[in-house]
Amino acid sequence: MRYVAVSRIETHAFRVPLTVPVETSFGIMRDRPAVFLRIEDEQGVFGWGEIFANWPSAGAEHRARLALEDIAPLLLGSDARQPRHVFRDLMRKTRIRALQCGEFGPFWQAIAGIDTALWDLNARAEGQPLRRLLNPGAADSIPVYASGIDNRKAHAGIAGARQAGHEAFKLKVGFDECDAGRVQDQAKDLGTHEALYLDANQAWSREQAADFLSRIEGCPIGWLEEPIAADAGEAQWRDLAEVSTIPLAGGENVAGASNFQSLIESRVLSFVQPDVAKWGGVSGCFDVARQVIDAGLTYCPHFLGGGIGLLASAELLAASGGPGSLEVDVNPNPLRDAFPVPAVVQGSMRLGDGPGLSVERLPDSLDPYRTFRGEVSQSS
Incomplete structure (x- = not known):
């Protein structure tokens, strides 16, 4: 399989205010956050992933920037057709950074979203559902x-x-x-x-x-x-x-x-x-x-x-x-x-039969809830 480099990464953070908060035994969610991540390779094939962002309350924007500013430079140029290898490589390369700041969870969560996006990308390249x-x-x-x-x-x-x-x-x-x-x-x-x-x-x-x-x-x-x-x-x-x-x-x-x-x-x-x-x-x-x-x-x-x-x-x-x-x-x-x-x-x-996760782009209806958007590429 020919090496195909990761060429571009986007992260998007959103928050939806809640009229009725969601309660758990350990805390209350007063809004619903999400961080979505898009990865594109040098052939223009792309994939989407999601990074955990429910906690802490300010976590969404933190994770969106962590993935973009701290991990993306390690990801750009990696082989987009080898998600397992990239996953292991990013876990290894970020270990000391996570140890330095005591934030293993956010690093793991960001890498999880990246991994999902790479698998979506590969399923899309093959024209079949991820499953x-x-x-x-x-x-x-x-x-x-x-x-x-x-x-x-x-x-x-x-x-x-x-x-x-x-x-x-x-x-x-x-x-x-x-x-x-x-x-x-x-x-x-x-x-x-x-x-x-x-x-x-x-x-x-x-x-x-x-x-x-x-x-x-x-x-x-x-x-x-x-x-x-x-x-x-x-x-x-x-x-x-x-x-x-x-x-x-x-x-x-x-x-x-x-x-x-x-x-x-x-x-x-x-x-x-x-x-x-x-x-x-x-x-x-x-x-x-x-x-x-x-x-x-x-x-x-x-x-x-x-x-x-x-x-x-x-x-x-x-x-x-x-x-x-x-x-x-x-x-x-x-x-x-x-x-x-x-x-x-x-x-x-x-489940549907579309390629990958069947997500082409983020719906326009989410635009009012966006709190952060950023991107980096090999040329930037």
């Missing part, structure tokens, strides 16, 4: 579930998600002592073919999490996600896995191939949830997905952001060949809804 570049036998339809539903407003949230075609719902918990009772009420209202999941967003100590699990034991709960801190240690996670029949889920706040390998080998999680925009991009997350499936566990990509990252997550799940489902946030978000995200029908999403 088929990764796996020629990839599925065209994937299961999905509605996410981002506050358990304190669950009746309205689930009703709206049902109307949008969902048959599985994830409730946010970790707010107060009434969480368990509200979960029990919602579980009683589930339809025959519906499923209920829970996400505590690392809210509790091991003891608090065990108490919560004991109070909902017997409820038809598909999983409890991040009941304790992601870095609490294998012993605490194993203790929780052993005190309840409700499976545990996590992985969005895990980074690094070796850490995922250890997590998978420990088998403390039944559902493993790497985030394509937080670490690994397509290169890292697809490798994790295959390891998860080979271990007999379930790969369920985590995602809560804009439309490009959601499309990439959908393509990854379809390519994985596993039985997992895709997280689809049901809170209003123009930075997601302006993109060609397929509709949900009876709990599933049928």
Whole structure:
């Protein structure tokens, strides 16, 4: 394969003010941010990626500039046809910079977005969807579930998600002592073919999490996600896995191939949830997905952001060949809804046949929300 150099990089940051803030157990989102990244090679082929930007509150603009001003000079001239090599190279070259400023997360997130854009570029060059570049036998339809539903407003949230075609719902918990009772009420209202999941967003100590699990034991709960801190240690996670029949889920706040390998080998999680925009991009997350499936566990990509990252997550799940489902946030978000995200029908999403992620350009409707735009090229 002939060497084709990366010749141009753009980053775009956006913010959408929220009328109704999105609450989690650890904080409140008062706007919806997103950072989209476009990479072009010397032949004019391009690809899009997304960089995690939900936290901290000022993170979007920081990551957009980090990718453009600190990492792009290391990327320009790299072989656009070798995304795995570029991913490893950028991780190596930025290690000391990240160590110097104590910001490994932002560097990893920016590199994840770059990796996704390079895979999109390569799928576009081949004229096929990303999932088929990764796996020629990839599925065209994937299961999905509605996410981002506050358990304190669950009746309205689930009703709206049902109307949008969902048959599985994830409730946010970790707010107060009434969480368990509200979960029990919602579980009683589930339809025959519906499923209920829970996400505590690392809210509790091991003891608090065990108490919560004991109070909902017997409820038809598909999983409890991040009941304790992601870095609490294998012993605490194993203790929780052993005190309840409700499976545990996590992985969005895990980074690094070796850490995922250890997590998978420990088998403390039944559902493993790497985030394509937080670490690994397509290169890292697809490798994790295959390891998860080979271990007999379930790969369920985590995602809560804009439309490009959601499309990439959908393509990854379809390519994985596993039985997992895709997280689809049901809170209003123009930075997601302006993109060609397929509709949900009876709990599933049928993916399109366009090249790459099927994104040609950023929709004009996003222009009022733009807070930053920058670009660099080999000639600049």
